[in-house]
Every structure is written in structure tokens, then in C-alpha cells.
Amino acid sequence: MRSFTYERAMTAHTALDAVSKTGAKFISGGTNLLDLMKLEIEKPGHLVDISRLPLRDIEDLPDGGLRIGAQTANSDLAAHSHVRSRYPVLSQALVAGASGQLRNKASTGGNLLQRTRCPYFYDTAAGCNKRDPEAGCAAIGGFNRIHAILGASSSCIATHPSDMAVAMAALDAEIELLDAEQAVRRVPVTEFHRLPGDTPHIETVLRPGEMITGVLLPPPPPGRQIYRKVRDRASYEFALVSVAAVLSTEGGTISQARVAFGGVAHKPWRSVEAEDALTGRPATMATYRAAAEAAMQDAVGQGHNDFKIELAKRTLSRTLAQAAQAG
């Protein structure tokens, strides 16, 4: 690991001031950043510890929504009574991620900004455009079993690993950002992460010197919420494919649907195609399968991950059937 200096910030203002130094970076739970520093993939010269900032509250909003402070631990968010009762898809997604110990350290802001689990990104001997622009992509033509089937480019086929962000995408959450001039802006979760294009090293729309201060959830959508995660091991494993679904039915007809996938793209993948194929249709297996076909109409396998296209279709169909049955 390269040497670095460290300071702990106690207010957002001092943190933003400190991070404006060249080579400075925020550290929150450190569960992703420290691993990357040990491998010298991340090389900050200065760490600004934001883990003690007063951004841990989960507050009800006047419109019936919820505001989640960026420093809220994943375990606290999953266990919060209002999240469990009103946003169960979010609680289920969080509990499906990592391990108990990691969830105690991992923060809401850090989870959104965690980096890909592409093994070539972590292997500093391999060519990787995300780690080293212009170096090529060892995953294309390599062992790409866990890689993207939607929205990939000829520069990068990595996926975003967060479970939490997939549920937030289905819930229409917005990310709150603060800069050193104290300007606040909000970005929908679905627009926060970028597709790789020819600049896969630019992963989000976060501007230099900006901090995530919170996430805003609108009032819960009507219907039954389910998060289903398919992975190689029953626990402590990233998703091969995951689905966050919210389904509302009236008299056997689907009145509203929200669908987002994880493990399939460089970002949490909200599927408008699936939602359109569901709304106003009978709540039957034929409709769920048609929605799954629509969701995957542009999916492209990379060889080893071809199986993910059918896996994603089946995962969505099963999740929707479960949601309709329980609703």
C-alpha cells in the first residue's frame, strides 16, 4: 500500500474543504476502498474520514417518503422499522448483500460508490480500461461469466455490484449531493451510475469534490415488493442476476409494475420495457414471460455469461409470479 495522510472530519463543510486537496479521497466504512488501496488500484495521498459525520439519521419526510443519511450503515437501514414495513424490497436487498460484519461497516454512500467486482479489474497484471484507460479489456474474450449482458461497450463489460442500488432504482430514489460551495443537487439513482461507453473509468455523474449526503425515497409505490438474488453461493456472494420488483394488481389485472435488475449491467438496470409489457395485462405466467422477453430483447452475451440472459428472464418471471400470488 502507498503511504497516505489521514484526517477525520466532523462536519460536512470541513470534509468538503479537506477533500479539495490534490489526491484526497473520502473514506467511509472502508470495506471497498481499503481493499483497492492494498492492491494499489486506488492511490489516494490523503484520506478524509467521513464516518463520524452526523449523516446517520433515517427520517420520515412530510410527503410520506424517507430520507436516509449517507452514513447510515447497511445493517441499520435494513433493520429500520419503516424500511422493513414500507420498503421491504430495500430491506431484502440489503440483507442479501455481503455479510453481517460488512453490513455493519458499509455505508449508504459507500455502497453506491463501490467499484466493480470484475476479476481483471483487481488483477493488476491484466489489461483493464477501467483501471488504466487505453489498456484494453481482458474480460472481452477472457473468462467473463459474471459480466454484463446489457449496456456494455467494446471498452468494458463490467457490472455494478450493489444490491441496495437495484432496490433503490425500483423505488425511484434520488441521491442528494453537496459540494464545497454548499450547493445541493439531486440525481435519480437510475441516472447516477454511467454506462461504460469509451470512458469506463468514469463511473458516476458525481463531480470532483462532491459528497453524497443522503438518499431520498418517495412514498412507497402500491403493491407487493420483492428482491430476488441468484448467486453461486447461498450467502456472502455477489449477484449473478438479481431482480427488484414491485407489482400491484386489481381484479387479476396488473395496475402498476416496477422492475430493476442487478448483475446485468454497469449500473442498476431499470426495465421500462418490462414495466410496459406488464401494465394493464392479466397477472399470468404468460404476461410475466412476455415482460421478461421484453426486458432482455437487447441482451448480448459475451460467451461464458450467455446463460445469464435466460437466467434473468426466469428470475424475473418467478419474482413477478411470487409478487402477484402474495399481493
Ligand SMILES: Cc1cc2nc3c(=O)[nH]c(=O)nc-3n(C[C@H](O)[C@H](O)[C@H](O)COP(=O)(O)OP(=O)(O)OC[C@H]3O[C@@H](n4cnc5c(N)ncnc54)[C@H](O)[C@@H]3O)c2cc1C
Ligand atoms: C467480501 C465482500 C462481499 C461483499 N458482498 C456484497 C454484496 O453481495 N452486495 C453488495 O451490494 N455489496 C457487497 N459488498 C460491498 C460492500 O457493500 C461495499 O464495500 C460497501 O457498501 C462500501 O461502503 P463503505 O462505506 O465501506 O465504502 P468505502 O469503502 O469507505 O468507500 C467506497 C467509495 O465510496 C466513496 N465514498 C464513500 N462515502 C461517500 C460519500 N458519502 N460521498 C462521496 N464518496 C463517498 C469513497 O471515497 C470510495 O471511493 C461486499 C464487500 C466485500 C468486501
Ligand code: SF4
Ligand atoms: S470489463 Fe471493465 S473492469 Fe473488467 S477488465 Fe474489462 S475494462 Fe476492466
